[in-house]
Amino acid sequence: MTTTTALIMTAVGLAIIAGLGAYAFTLWQEVRRRRAFREDELRRAQENCLANLEIVASSLLQEQVDVTEGAWRCKALLDILDPGLIEEPAFQPFGEVYTRTQHLHTHSARKELAPRDRMREDRERLEVEAQWRQPILAAAEEVLRFRRNWPDGLH
Secondary structure, eight states, rough: OHHHHHHHHHHHHHHOOOOOOOOOHHHHHHHHHHHHHHHHHHHHHHHHHHHHHHHHHHHHHHHHOOOOHHHHHHHHHHHHHOOGGGGGGTTTHHHHHHHHHSSOOOOOHHTOHHHHHHHHHHHHHHHHHHHHHHHHHHHHHHHHHHHHHHHTTTT
């Protein structure tokens, strides 16, 4: 092998390495861009969820939504933020009302019930609401406190 051939092969090898390095750098930038986009999407989703949680909790406290519906909505939003939040003692009433009322029919299924069955379910729902009204309202107040302290929350 001549010196000229060795230099040409070295130059080609360096060009290939430089090209691969540039490609790797481009891929690394794309990964960073996508990660930043994903983090921004997550942040916006959490902010939206927190805003909705605040609206539902305020609606509960102002009696603009019934206890069962408010508890279900708060539980769902807390689960979206962090599934472990519903286990916090301050938020457990939402989970408890959900557990006690999840078997009740809603929407079109409720409309299809016979009047007697609908009345029975209404009585059952009202009993749960009467029993859990104060704990739910206290939990709604905790939600508003939690919202003010986010992202620190309860921890």
